[in-house]
Amino acid sequence: MFDGIIRFADRCRACQLDLSRFNVGDGPAAFLTLVIGGLMVGLAMWLEIAVQPPFIVHVILWVPLTIIAILGGLRFSKAALLRAEYRQSAGEAGRRDP
Template identity: 35%
Template sequence: MAIGDVGSEKLRWILWAGWHGKCPECGKGAMFRSWLKLADRCDHCGLDYSFAAPDDGPAFFSQCIVAFPLTFVIVWLQIAYGPPLWVHLVFSIPVMVIGCILPLRAIKGWLVASQYVNKAQESGTEHLWAKLNARARGETDERHGG
């Protein structure tokens, strides 16, 4: 298998797992426990989702994909046709809000799956994450009398 094939397979897996909200490890368990809330761990293979830190990424990408282009369409509509305000209240605002909210779950799933598949984390934070995860599990650091 060529290197390009490996990359495209990883991308397909990331997109599939994220779109379906499935565990990026096994592809069977649920990634989410509610619409945008990640599960603590996979209910099938036990993958701990504490590694996931999509932060504001889903909102940013949703705005870039939907809100910015749609803003240009709305401005064009206003300049070209000069519709009354109610047209924007009935059409533009709901389309913008719904268009930005609907893709959030898939985008968040893609980001979490991508973090897992690519083993992504901030450079130099391995020690900090290990310490925080140990504290969350109730473990103590015996070296520091903890």
């Protein structure tokens, strides 16, 4: 389904479904970034209050963890949104398939 980390392939390798006609946009990215960002900030604040580690520990811990969580969650959320579009036969307004 994916051709890279988060980019959809043009066609599904298993069923040959044309994935280029689906447009999931940037909605999942913005929503996921806000949710995961809030979660990471809360966890970082908890760690700071509980242990008070040096700043470099926060950088080494939270930056990679945030990037991994966003990229992993983005694959899942984009696939879920594509599935919902497919099941509901959703499309862009005014677009007609021949």
